[in-house]
Amino acid sequence: METFDAVRFYRFGQPADVLQLVRRRIREPGPGELRVRMTARPINPSDLIPIRGAYPHRTPLPAIPGYEGVGVVEAVGPFSPSSLLGKRVLPLRGEGTWQEQVIVSAELAVPVPDALDDEAASQLYINPVTAWICTETLRLEPGVTLLVNAGGSSIGRIFAQLAAILGFRLIAVTRHARHTRELLELGASHVIDTSDADTPSLREAVLAVTEGRGADSAIDSIGGGDGAELASCIRPGGTIVSIGLLSGVPVSWGEVAANCGIDARLFWLRQWIGSVPNHVWQDTFAKLLELIARQKLKLPGICRRYELAQFGQAVLDAETPGRQGKIILVNYS
Template identity: 35%
Template structure:
């Protein structure tokens, strides 16, 4: 069986290294495996970072990117019940969603409830689950002031939404990209442009004398040192991304006044979770999607077969998400 797949042929920028290929799906699925006919996928910063070659120790080129997507099981290997055929699932745990048919271990396939649409399901994994887990772990109890970097990003909107349910309006930090604004200004105490020279003073004023209890940071770099200094004693900076491309400075790890850095990696959480309990992990995400929360704004829809061409032309760089249709 042959299928279309978008392949990263070597490390580099997405627009430079992707190609559409016709690949063969081995016959048949092995023990415990399934073939998932992909319906839709999307593009995340994790795809960009992986294709760049940043995770060289666990990435072999060429490979098919795509950590997030939804599909339907169409073939099963031995040990997988026939009733799994026709079930919509999120095939997580590995890249490979940028193709028409993904071979996956059945234990990594999370069933999608019937009342969750394909588009909702496509975006149910990386941003919503990360936001939900970080707020639960690090923003419960007597947390009063929270700051969020990259405040115009989709995940920052999810974080602000979840914090609002706890009575917390966070301080947002942006990099001043023209045309980029937070999704719902009502959820934020204030939003500060770090491109302004006086932004540390503005941040200090917003934090007040109490300081900030938690910083949720996906930027890294020198900005992290400024934010650490404004943490209240015993406060934490939760570091879950590196949009700046620069690590946090060593001073962030000095532990002054009990301030600390906590690392959050969704991959670590998911890969240490018992496979049979993965549906339980996703259940709170599906509940919030039903309630109209944790939704992702789709700004463009691209057929899988046009994805390399579109990325060479600059698609995928604006606010909101790209929906990749694997059936067109």
């Protein structure tokens, strides 16, 4: 039985302290499974937050990080389509992707079109699917105003593009002026830069933009005080959806919702994928791939590439403030 490299953690803590490169045995794929040789995986905040122990009840140890990526099918198990051999797929909802080989369910693997390169394909899951499902859940359509924080993030840019595609009005909140022009070009209606000394409180800025009405809905990626402040900018009866915890500080959403007179919801991608049938899963990717093929949706560029064994430096780089573009872990051999 062959062995291969994998990044693993046996306890929670700072990624630089707890992540280890180990050798792991590989098994042959079982019935309905594929074995995929990984070629690229981006480093996302959602990969690093669980390592620090933010969700201990959902992260059994030891664990291998990595929720998304792309690879080549090297072996198929019984009752799996042999036509996938040698094809590129997104090996999702199986093992962590920060390893050389991944075992995945054949029916959940998403085939990758030839026209899409590995680096774009590797980013097709966490942010695009989350943003797409949120727009469907909130029924965002022309005339509806959505407020998002972390506007300069990868998912913030996707929301801006979806605003242009679907016609809703997006107000993006950022912490640096460098994001303003790009977000407006992508599709945001307004950008509020909270680092600008001339910017009033976020609530006052949003009320000014919405002529005193407030946003219809909001999406919080940060949590903590930022999430609570975002909620204060929503009109009574509106909705806020929490999709992330970049600050690492939870929000008492029940209390916030009661104080603001709004509906507060939590969106966990893991819960969504556990409840949808396979055809909805595949149809969601088909819609996103169509938007990419039509050049309506573009994913972030790559800042730097690191081999899997260089994960330590890659993680440090991924958390460097002000970085532009994605840090990606690759396998060249």
